[in-house]
Amino acid sequence: MPTTIVFASEKGGVGKTTSAVNLAVALVIGGYKVLLIDMDPQGSIRFSFGVKTPAEKGTLQLLTEISTPLSDLISTPNSSGLDAIYSNIDTLNDQRDLDRSGMDPFSLKRRLTNEAQHYDFVVLDAPASTGALAVAALTAGDLSILPLQCESLAIKSLKRFLVAFKELQGEVNPSLRIAGILLTMYDRSLEVHRRICREVYDALYDTVFDTIIPKSKEITEASAVGQSVITYGINSIGATAYIRLAKEILDRFNLRPRGA
Numbered sequence: 001m002p003t004t005i006v007f008a009s010e011k012g013g014v015g016k017t018t019s020a021v022n023l024a025v026a027l028v029i030g031g032y033k034v035l036l037i038d039m040d041p042q043g044s045i046r047f048s049f050g051v052k053t054p055a056e057k058g059t060l061q062l063l064t065e066i067s068t069p070l071s072d073l074i075s076t077p078n079s080s081g082l083d084a085i086y087s088n089i090d091t092l093n094d095q096r097d098l099d100r101s102g103m104d105p106f107s108l109k110r111r112l113t114n115e116a117q118h119y120d121f122v123v124l125d126a127p128a129s130t131g132a133l134a135v136a137a138l139t140a141g142d143l144s145i146l147p148l149q150c151e152s153l154a155i156k157s158l159k160r161f162l163v164a165f166k167e168l169q170g171e172v173n174p175s176l177r178i179a180g181i182l183l184t185m186y187d188r189s190l191e192v193h194r195r196i197c198r199e200v201y202d203a204l205y206d207t208v209f210d211t212i213i214p215k216s217k218e219i220t221e222a223s224a225v226g227q228s229v230i231t232y233g234i235n236s237i238g239a240t241a242y243i244r245l246a247k248e249i250l251d252r253f254n255l256r257p258r259g260a
Contacts, residue, residue, distance in 0.1 A: 005142070006141035007126060010129065010157045011128055015147045017048060020125040021049075023245060025082065029081075033120045034123060037059065049078065055087070057072060060087075062111065124140065144178050211245040
């Protein structure tokens with residue numbers, strides 16, 4: 001059975017999709033079989049791989065057409081070595097179709113249990129909300145990573161999200177664990193970033209990853225040209241950080257195969 005990792009946040013613009021993409025690629029480089037699923041109607045994952053054409057089949061069918069095999073929904077981004085299901089909830093009508101379907105929050109979990117057994121990891125990019133799509137992603141998850149930008153508004157949003165997370169954990173997925181809070185876009189030259197970083201570690205030290213994702217021009221450039229930062233510049237500080245994050249998750253939760 002794969003380990004399902006959900007990137008979740010109530011606030012957008014915190015590096016959630018970028019982190020989901022780069023963790024998935026880092027795991028692939030480590031020799032693991034990974035499925036990356038875009039649960040966000042914004043559909044940013046396909047743009048992260050330079051795919052400009054809309055997906056004919058994707059997340060919409062994943063959630064509403066149970067008879068369509070998972071294998072029919074999968075794309076293989078160039079030079080990534082991983083499988084991906086892109087979001088194709090592109091219009092208001094698509095969203096209404098999803099709402100009218102009365103989406104069962106457990107349906108995604110069942111599909112992954114039945115059809116994704118040959119993967120080592122499934123990485124889900126949940127929308128920046130606590131709506132139905134985010135709930136479906138978290139219901140399917142084993143571990144959740146909470147990206148946090150080093151700014152006050154992001155911390156306030158995190159506090160609200162943690163309350164909703166505990167409610168969801170109690171009601172639908174008691175086995176879901178917080179893998180860690182991931183500090184992103186960190187600029188050590190800014191005193192405010194250093195202060196917020198200290199405050200987060202002091203308050204939530206056992207929940208915060210040791211790995212910090214720096215503000216990096218290579219991450220920005222890679223996103224602009226439709227690549228992961230790892231394939232764009234594997235020796236860059238951004239790529240090194242995501243590879244370190246993958247290793248930290250593998251070690252923290254004892255996810256390496258025996259003998260590895």
